[in-house]
Amino acid sequence: MSVSDHIKTVTSANREAWQEAAPIHAKHNQAELIKSYSQPGFTELDAVETERLKALGVAGKDVAQICCNNGRELLSVKNMGAARCVGFDGAQGFIDQGRELAAAGGLDVEFVCTDIYDIGDEYAARFDIVTITIGVLSWMPDLEAFFAVVAKLIRPGGALFIYEHHPMIFMIEPGKAGDPIVWELSYFDKEPYVETNGLDYYSGEEYEAKPATSFTQTMSEIIMAGVNNGLAVEHFEEYPHHISNTWYNVEAWELDLPMCFTLVFRKG
Numbered sequence: 643m644s645v646s647d648h649i650k651t652v653t654s655a656n657r658e659a660w661q662e663a664a665p666i667h668a669k670h671n672q673a674e675l676i677k678s679y680s681q682p683g684f685t686e687l688d689a690v691e692t693e694r695l696k697a698l699g700v701a702g703k704d705v706a707q708i709c710c711n712n713g714r715e716l717l718s719v720k721n722m723g724a725a726r727c728v729g730f731d732g733a734q735g736f737i738d739q740g741r742e743l744a745a746a747g748g749l750d751v752e753f754v755c756t757d758i759y760d761i762g763d764e765y766a767a768r769f770d771i772v773t774i775t776i777g778v779l780s781w782m783p784d785l786e787a788f789f790a791v792v793a794k795l796i797r798p799g800g801a802l803f804i805y806e807h808h809p810m811i812f813m814i815e816p817g818k819a820g821d822p823i824v825w826e827l828s829y830f831d832k833e834p835y836v837e838t839n840g841l842d843y844y845s846g847e848e849y850e851a852k853p854a855t856s857f858t859q860t861m862s863e864i865i866m867a868g869v870n871n872g873l874a875v876e877h878f879e880e881y882p883h884h885i886s887n888t889w890y891n892v893e894a895w896e897l898d899l900p901m902c903f904t905l906v907f908r909k910g
């Protein structure tokens with residue numbers, strides 16, 4: 643199988659799993675988000691993300707979000723004063739939810755339903771800032787090819803902002819606060835990880851789901867995928883706080899692990 647066939651096989655199957663999760667997410671959070679985004683200036687962004695985006699001067703900038711899901715973060719970026727905002731996601735159900743939230747807030751945000759690997763040249767060099775946040779990288783079967791697409795979208799002098807789960811936490815079986823810490827995978831594991839218990843991380847609702855395949859990637863692989871695609875590291879920080887809806891056991895553990903990181907690349 644060629645590399646591009648492998649990418650397509652994985653991302654097409656994952657798209658079905660995400661599409662299946664979309665109405666389940668909506669059942670648990672869409673009504674609340676509609677109410678929230680009806681208030682001017684509402685934000686879903688935490689202090690770390692807000693500060694980092696402010697430092698990048700997001701107000702007045704053209705911003706794209708990769709794998710934007712229902713747009714809850716991108717709409718907040720718009721509320722920070724960003725100019726053109728475009729969210730890309732592969733699941734039509736999430737795109738529809740994003741459009742509904744934008745309409746509720748009267749926010750001019752575009753949503754594009756596409757596999758990230760298929761984003762076309764009409765978006766090349768159109769954005770000052772591209773964002774990747776909370777639960778994206780591990781779904782990418784080929785990190786180098788993914789960063790090639792992302793780097794293409796950024797204007798010269800523009801930035802890529804990443805706020806993600808630290809790859810170290812993927813070694814541990816997720817759990818509730820107080821659940822034991824079970825080291826499950828090697829940090830260097832290269833086997834695809836297939837799950838069928840559902841992708842509804844908002845409510846934790848489990849269902850017999852279509853298979854979803856994710857991948858473990860080391861911090862150095864993530865950094866080098868950017869560097870190999872012409873991006874220079876401008877900022878990198880690791881944090882002990884929790885940004886997922888799953889690893890409450892790690893959050894509650896008395897030993898701090900790096901649970902997330904921020905990384906800013908600059909395009910020359």
Ligand SMILES: C[S@@+](CC[C@H](N)C(=O)[O-])C[C@H]1O[C@@H](n2cnc3c(N)ncnc32)[C@H](O)[C@@H]1O
Pocket residue numbers: 653656657660661709710711712714715730731732733736756757758759775776777778781
């Ligand atoms: C965990 S969610 C992102 C959550 C979002 N950052 C938030 O906090 O609300 C991952 C998203 O990636 C999308 N996705 C995964 N692989 C993709 C691909 N190859 N192309 C486009 N979208 C993809 C899924 O549809 C899903 O909406």
